[in-house]
Amino acid sequence: MSPEQLITDDLDLLLNVLPPRVQTHLRELNRGDELLEVVLDLGRVPEARFVNESLTLNSREVDQADLDYVVARIGEFTTDNRAGIPRTLHRISCIRNRQGRIVGLTCRVGRAVYGTVEIIRDIIESGKSVLILGRPGVGKTTLLRESARILSDTKRVVIVDTSNEIGGDGDVPHPAVGKARRMQVPTPTLQHEVMIEAVENHMPEVIIIDEIGRQLEAEAARTIAERGVQLIGTAHGNSLDNLMMNPTLADLIGGIQSVTLSDEEARRRGTQKSILERKAPPTFDVLIEIQERNRLAVHHDIAQAVDALLRGRALEPEIRIREVDGQVRIEKPAPSVRPSTRETRVTEKPRALRLFPYGVSQDRLEQAAKNLNAPIQIANDVHSADVVVTLKNYYRKRPPIVTDAERRGVPVYVLRSNTLAQMEGLLEDLCGLPDSTDPLQAALEEVEAAIQQIRNGAHSVELAPQSAYIRRQQHEAARRANLFSRSLGKEPKRRVRIYATEEE
Numbered sequence: 001m002s003p004e005q006l007i008t009d010d011l012d013l014l015l016n017v018l019p020p021r022v023q024t025h026l027r028e029l030n031r032g033d034e035l036l037e038v039v040l041d042l043g044r045v046p047e048a049r050f051v052n053e054s055l056t057l058n059s060r061e062v063d064q065a066d067l068d069y070v071v072a073r074i075g076e077f078t079t080d081n082r083a084g085i086p087r088t089l090h091r092i093s094c095i096r097n098r099q100g101r102i103v104g105l106t107c108r109v110g111r112a113v114y115g116t117v118e119i120i121r122d123i124i125e126s127g128k129s130v131l132i133l134g135r136p137g138v139g140k141t142t143l144l145r146e147s148a149r150i151l152s153d154t155k156r157v158v159i160v161d162t163s164n165e166i167g168g169d170g171d172v173p174h175p176a177v178g179k180a181r182r183m184q185v186p187t188p189t190l191q192h193e194v195m196i197e198a199v200e201n202h203m204p205e206v207i208i209i210d211e212i213g214r215q216l217e218a219e220a221a222r223t224i225a226e227r228g229v230q231l232i233g234t235a236h237g238n239s240l241d242n243l244m245m246n247p248t249l250a251d252l253i254g255g256i257q258s259v260t261l262s263d264e265e266a267r268r269r270g271t272q273k274s275i276l277e278r279k280a281p282p283t284f285d286v287l288i289e290i291q292e293r294n295r296l297a298v299h300h301d302i303a304q305a306v307d308a309l310l311r312g313r314a315l316e317p318e319i320r321i322r323e324v325d326g327q328v329r330i331e332k333p334a335p336s337v338r339p340s341t342r343e344t345r346v347t348e349k350p351r352a353l354r355l356f357p358y359g360v361s362q363d364r365l366e367q368a369a370k371n372l373n374a375p376i377q378i379a380n381d382v383h384s385a386d387v388v389v390t391l392k393n394y395y396r397k398r399p400p401i402v403t404d405a406e407r408r409g410v411p412v413y414v415l416r417s418n419t420l421a422q423m424e425g426l427l428e429d430l431c432g433l434p435d436s437t438d439p440l441q442a443a444l445e446e447v448e449a450a451i452q453q454i455r456n457g458a459h460s461v462e463l464a465p466q467s468a469y470i471r472r473q474q475h476e477a478a479r480r481a482n483l484f485s486r487s488l489g490k491e492p493k494r495r496v497r498i499y500a501t502e503e504e
Contacts, residue, residue, distance in 0.1 A: 011035070014109060017073040019066040022046050025057040030246035036137065037108040040066060042093070050386055054208060067102055073168050077164045079187045089145075089176070091165055112170070112176030113139075117146035118318050118326050122226030123286055124150065129231040131252060131283075131302075140234040141165055141210055143290075148208050149178035158183060158204040160464040162191050166210055176306075180208070199224050209233040222283045231284060239289050240305055241396065241414075253287070253306050255279035276310050278303065291406070294322040312416035313425055319409060331409055352377045353461025355431060357402050359394040361418050368423035374431045387411045387430065389423075415457045417458050444469045447477040448500070454483060454500045462488070465495040
């Protein structure tokens with residue numbers, strides 16, 4: 001715990017509902033700050049799960065009387081098989097047999113951590129809608145609870161609390177949510193209806209929702225966002241890449257659709273005819289991936305991040321790390337630097353960028369660098385690399401090299417395929433090179449040069465052969481310059497000629 005954080009957990013209230021022998025063992029261990037949950041399964045010894053390990057509490061197996069002891073001292077189980085202890089954040093989940101009898105309990109410690117939201121407070125208070133991802137137990141709900149407390153001081157905040165995990169069990173919300181109002185959900189399948197009801201009946205400026213997991217909830221979130229309400233929510237998944245591959249939740253980031261391009265457009269883009277594109281604006285503005293409890297990756301523009309991934313050029317997120325002393329360190333992604341048009345004085349030759357290819361063809365990467373005259377070196381290991389380059393199918397498996405690179409703060413770029421075109425596109429972004437793969441840009445630059453020649457006295461200038469789409473753009477450029485143009489020749493060598501005066 002950092003000096004700027006305050007943790008309250010009402011741990012005694014949870015321990016008091018456990019069987020006496022389990023209580024005694026836990027109190028003797030005196031490790032309450034590390035305790036995550038207690039597991040009681042019929043016919044097995046009780047188990048305590050701590051932050052870094054699990055321990056059996058004694059050798060005696062759990063019997064039905066132990067389970068009944070706990071159930072008699074907590075609130076009622078709802079249809080999602082969850083219950084709680086009134087005015088606390090603790091959660092007890094049950095496992096039932098085929099006849100509906102309880103045969104197992106998971107007693108999870110709920111904690112209010114005051115100060116944990118400071119690492120993203122500027123984002124939360126910006127008014128943008130924020131989606132938080134992360135594995136179970138990493139602190140997503142804690143961030144939601146703190147966000148509600150902070151924002152409720154100045155805004156109308158409503159929490160849609162499906163399992164009473166944000167505001168605690170009972171009808172009176174836990175003090176950790178501040179002035180935020182809490183709407184309970186009768187059953188998880190009705191979560192989307194309560195989300196819409198919150199907007200229509202209570203005029204919130206902010207809605208906070210935990211565990212968006214169904215299509216109807218994703219659609220309700222989009223409806224809320226379109227009404228101008230700030231959304232702060234969590235969803236199942238660890239990363240943006242996971243979300244893009246989830247057909248149910250992809251709508252939260254704009255949805256993904258397959259588009260078939262015309263032959264001309266495919267040639268212009270330098271891609272296959274069938275490509276993936278974002279379908280609509282994202283529901284959320286900002287995506288936060290909780291990689292570890294004190295390390296977050298922030299995508300400040302979800303639309304831009306999704307588009308980049310679909311083009312095979314993953315954008316590097318901003319990394320935020322909470323240090324041991326509570327200070328927040330922000331590692332901003334390296335900007336994509338383009339050549340400056342201003343005169344500059346070169347004081348020394350820039351050092352070559354060191355790339356470590358993992359699962360990527362080194363020969364093709366070197367060929368791409370040679371084609372672009374890009375200043376790179378191939379690193380022998382990840383420790384000496386400035387950048388790690390890998391393929392999407394490797395990245396999904398989270399190999400040790402990739403996770404080690406991310407832990408060290410080394411940027412990891414993900415290519416969709418092992419092709420020369422993908423590698424050239426990446427090197428253009430990394431090294432700040434002009435985009436040589438854009439034929440339209442090159443063709444328009446040729447038009448501008450031709451226009452200048454005519455203004456300098458040339459009677460006409462003939463351009464290089466181009467597709468019909470690009471020729472139309474060249475004719476438009478000539479017309480805007482008050483010059484005249486015609487197309488000459490036959491496909492595929494048909495080309496534009498620009499004239500100073502109209503030719504008969």
